[in-house]
Amino acid sequence: MQPRPRTIPEATVARLAVYLRVLATLADGGRSTVSSGELASAAGVNPAGLRKDLSHLGPCGVRGVGYDVDLLRDRLTRVLGVGRSRACVLVGIGNLGSALADYAGFGTRGFEFVGLFDASPARIGQRIGNLQVRGLDELEDVVAATGASIGVITTPAEVAQGICDRLAAAGVGSILNFAPVTLAAPAGVDVRKVDLSVELQVLAFLGQQRVPAEVGESA
Amino acid sequence: MQPRPRTIPEATVARLAVYLRVLATLADGGRSTVSSGELASAAGVNPAGLRKDLSHLGPCGVRGVGYDVDLLRDRLTRVLGVGRSRACVLVGIGNLGSALADYAGFGTRGFEFVGLFDASPARIGQRIGNLQVRGLDELEDVVAATGASIGVITTPAEVAQGICDRLAAAGVGSILNFAPVTLAAPAGVDVRKVDLSVELQVLAFLGQQRVPAEVGESA
DNA sequence: ATGTGTGAATGCATTCACAGCC
DNA sequence: GGCTGTGAATGCATTCACACAT
Incomplete structure (x- = not known):
């Protein structure tokens, strides 16, 4: 019934917080618009994934152009509830x-x-x-x-x-x-x-697990 | 070809580390065996999931009985590489x-x-x-x-x-x-x-998201 | 032409249910 | 009987590919 199901996946919420931080630095740099690709690489995620994440908030970009930095920032701020202390x-x-x-x-x-x-x-x-x-x-x-x-x-x-x-x-x-x-x-x-x-332990394990592959990782 | 594929999922590795900690406290308490159910509830996970996690190390429990605390501890210690400093x-x-x-x-x-x-x-x-x-x-x-x-x-x-x-x-x-x-x-x-x-932001968001459900959460 | 929004498809991870062993 | 080990099934999350708007 409701157009936007109120449940945003937890993994997405975590990334939204990251996007918000990246947007803050972009705004400081004077940027007014960003593309999903740019924002995604700054946040270390896949562009398509970023768009899907943002789609949970409803449409908030302009096709062919990208996202308005300030607008998106406001939207994320409101959704994540960063406004209220x-x-x-x-x-x-x-x-x-x-x-x-x-x-x-x-x-x-x-x-x-x-x-x-x-x-x-x-x-x-x-x-x-x-x-x-x-x-x-x-x-x-x-x-x-x-x-x-x-x-x-x-x-x-x-x-x-x-x-x-x-x-x-x-x-x-x-x-x-x-x-x-x-x-x-x-x-x-x-x-x-x-x-x-x-x-730390996960990090160390992945590290030691990666060592053997270091030899013949060309495949 | 290799009986044990050397790749353990990252999510599993994180939980193995938790199991290891729980096992340490069990050993301190003098316990010699544990069932998956007991270990799982102490670690806050699903029993079947715990067994699947442990299955990545090959069989290490006794059917009908459970897991030997010391044995499992050694196994996890070795796999996670906690031995070497x-x-x-x-x-x-x-x-x-x-x-x-x-x-x-x-x-x-x-x-x-x-x-x-x-x-x-x-x-x-x-x-x-x-x-x-x-x-x-x-x-x-x-x-x-x-x-x-x-x-x-x-x-x-x-x-x-x-x-x-x-x-x-x-x-x-x-x-x-x-x-x-x-x-x-x-x-x-x-x-x-x-x-x-x-x-913190994820936690806060989930909290505010949960509030509406608080009213009719009887289901 | 460019880049968003999104169904479809793929891949992971969790959960279930039961076969097998003690 | 009891509990492990594990295929099958379900549910999530990520990725792909393309329609659509500008």
């Missing part, structure tokens, strides 16, 4: 947590950290960016007060599930987990995992 | 770089940082873990001397491509890129990208 809390202020807390890439994308939490008294009170690290006991209150919808977990593996439970109970609907464990969350709460050592 | 260099010692430099998860997985590099004189000489940050001019020498095969890039976006070029020229075959740009590398060099803000 979304409140995030971050739990576990170790090295990685500290790094994420003042990672510039987040702020410019509409993500705002409204609470940093750690269990260790040594960390509590410490300033990072323009926030002060709070004790874990304040977690629920801050989530409630700020309406934070996103939680980022950078704790040790052992306590991650407990934090996940508390975040979910507090009303956080989306969780990004950096702890090396698989988290279970109630239905309606979306958990996404980033495992840095898995990434 | 692999030398890595890390370029860009900002917050994220520093966090990765002493991230415990790497060392226990066979990855050893043998060089940390930064352009800023303020960073050079600084100790992180048991290494001292070096100037970028030493990059090629260190790669050559250590035979590092893996490079991790945590620099600002503007300089990432240049670093990528230098790493590739120096003989690094695998690059893990955290900078928010799409890197181009010569054939034979494998680049893998982790974009933290893209992860």
Whole structure:
């Protein structure tokens, strides 16, 4: 019934975010239009794939010409919801947590950290960016007060599930987990995992797998 | 001709690494055998999928019983190459770089940082873990001397491509890129990208997409 | 002519269902 | 009986090829 099915494939969403970034640099460079081929090579994808990705937003280019940079940028910004600022809390202020807390890439994308939490008294009170690290006991209150919808977990593996439970109970609907464990969350709460050592391991494996072919790869 | 085609799908490799971690905790708990169902739920995947993943290594379970924890662990360790320690260099010692430099998860997985590099004189000489940050001019020498095969890039976006070029020229075959740009590398060099803000954006999008369904999700 | 938008086709990956072995 | 290993089937995602608009 509805002309545009509201479901955009996850893989596509990830690429849309990349296109948005490339478009930003193009706009800075003063470009007003781009072709799918150009945009695709800058984003490291296939041109046809890029067009298919964009087709999920409905027609947004001009045939024979290409895409208007500013127009497409606005469209992507709106679809991805980069406009509204979304409140995030971050739990576990170790090295990685500290790094994420003042990672510039987040702020410019509409993500705002409204609470940093750690269990260790040594960390509590410490300033990072323009926030002060709070004790874990304040977690629920801050989530409630700020309406934070996103939680980022950078704790040790052992306590991650407990934090996940508390975040979910507090009303956080989306969780990004950096702890090396698989988290279970109630239905309606979306958990996404980033495992840095898995990434490295895949990379290393593909590397060692490629070595044998290095000899006779002419075929 | 060859009984085991040497190509394991990338998605499978990523999960094998997860299984290996789960097996480690099981072994610590004193378990000697596991069923695919149990292992799968601990890893957050489908049991049949897990069995298919493991089938790429040839038969390694006992029908009617399950998998021997230690045996499977050895097998995975060998296939993923966790045995040999692999030398890595890390370029860009900002917050994220520093966090990765002493991230415990790497060392226990066979990855050893043998060089940390930064352009800023303020960073050079600084100790992180048991290494001292070096100037970028030493990059090629260190790669050559250590035979590092893996490079991790945590620099600002503007300089990432240049670093990528230098790493590739120096003989690094695998690059893990955290900078928010799409890197181009010569054939034979494998680049893998982790974009933290893209992860967050996907998470946020899926979250906002899920909200409408929250009303009538009973089906 | 040029480059988008999109059905059709291909290739991957996940899931199912069951045969085979313990 | 129970659980692995795996062909068959389903569902996704990518790629191709071309119609269509400018």
